[in-house]
Amino acid sequence: MKTISVIGTGYVGLVTGTCLADMGNTVTCIDIDPDKIACLKRGEMPIYEPGLKELVDRNVDADRLHFTTSYAEGLAGAEFIFIAVNTPTADDKGADMRHVTAAALSIAEHLDHDAIIVTKSTMPVGSGDLVSEIISRHLAHPATRFAVVSNPEFLAQGTAVRNFQMPDRVVLGSLDRDAAQRVAELYLPLRATIMVTDLYTAEMIKYASNAFLATKISFINEMARVCERLGADIKEVAVGMGYDQRIGKFHLEAGVGFGGSCFGKDVSALSHMAAQAGLHPQMLNAVMEINNDQRRLVVDKLLAILGTLRGATVAVWGLAFKPNTDDMRDAPAIDIVNALVAQGASVRAYDPVARETARAALGDTHITYCADAYDAAADADAVIIVTHWNEFKAINPQRLRAIMRRAIVIDGRNIYQPETMMSAGFVYRGIGRAMRGLEPNGDGAAPRLAPATLARRSRAHRGAARVKPE
Ligand code: NAD
16 A cells, blocks of 8 residues: 655545545645645535545544645655646636646655656646656755656546546556556556556646537537527437437536536637647637637526516526536636626525535625525526536426516526426526427527417416415
């Protein structure tokens, strides 16, 4: 069993450190954020990630997992030093490498024994060389030998522990094949496919993978707009496409667009890298453009129904950038809430876990943070579904209809069947959904009901009107 340091105790670092400890290694997680480390030392989680707390507790109890703000303490005896610090978007839209260079400098100042530096942060192609140079130039103990191995992380928040423990692949890249082999041995217990390549290729695999996933989302969102105009249903189109193994069924969900700390920043950084290399990355730029437009779509759909948002009360269900996380970084909800407020609406928002992170991102001047989904919808003119938490899928349409001032649902994640919601008396808009029994409508047009649907709807509506709020 190995002695490992993990620098950066965020979504990636904490999961990596904890899972490596759970595999029997002794791990010390280092972070410069004293509040985060104090919180972890108290046994509390600084982030929400399903299954992580139990795993942290188990490994802390087994004395395999430790937390510190001290590099001297954290690097002591470490054979492997993982760098998992944040690489946000810089002002020029490239990757901001300040945290990586600071971590490399701190390693150089404190490393007094041979070690392998494993870069988990997503870093522009060639950054492994930069880390190497910084450490070499500033080594406090010049006799120390080290190698740098790129090991990009592919986990997704919300399923991070499972993704780490059962990865589709582990990618390792280094000029030093022996060092890469030693890192590969750390991962052997996972019985995963391990790909060993050169440093630049490993770094590029991460960017290319995220750019491809983001492209799938922007592609299906563009198809959704086409479906909406032509009367086809994007959900069924995606199912039909997904049967083709060359396409695959994942990441074909039309909605409010991607968010989070990775897709946008990585597509942007890759585009920046390509442009700096003299290329014109037109597809990457289109992916971002479509995604930015997509965030406005739900607000535009509501505006088309109401005519104006001034004075309207809008319930926003879901704030985190995806379910099962509290992460608000680049969450579509931020743009959506800001657009609603800018147009004069008041917002009643609810998210099962992201309330505090949302408050930090959005403030509370124009937003009321509510206790649950029904509380948010009470007396609202419309509900906009932004994050597809499971609990929203299980709502009772009649109960919802009865507590709202006006029955409008803008389903930014296509979690409901249009027929079900319309039968319950709602004016319903999804993203790229066929309005069966209705004539196809564009964003601006009110749906025109076919006679059979009208009859069904009015029966359902009469029934719904008798339902009292619980
Ligand atoms: P994060 O912001 O959640 O965590 C980064 C942590 O690093 C913070 O706690 C911060 O205090 C700490 N830190 C910054 N500078 C430091 C320093 N010099 N020394 C010690 N600690 C320092 O970030 P994250 O989401 O975990 O992402 C980390 C990296 O992994 C990024 O490059 C990201 O692109 C990549 N990545 C993220 C995900 C994801 O889903 N979040 C998935 C794959 C890859």
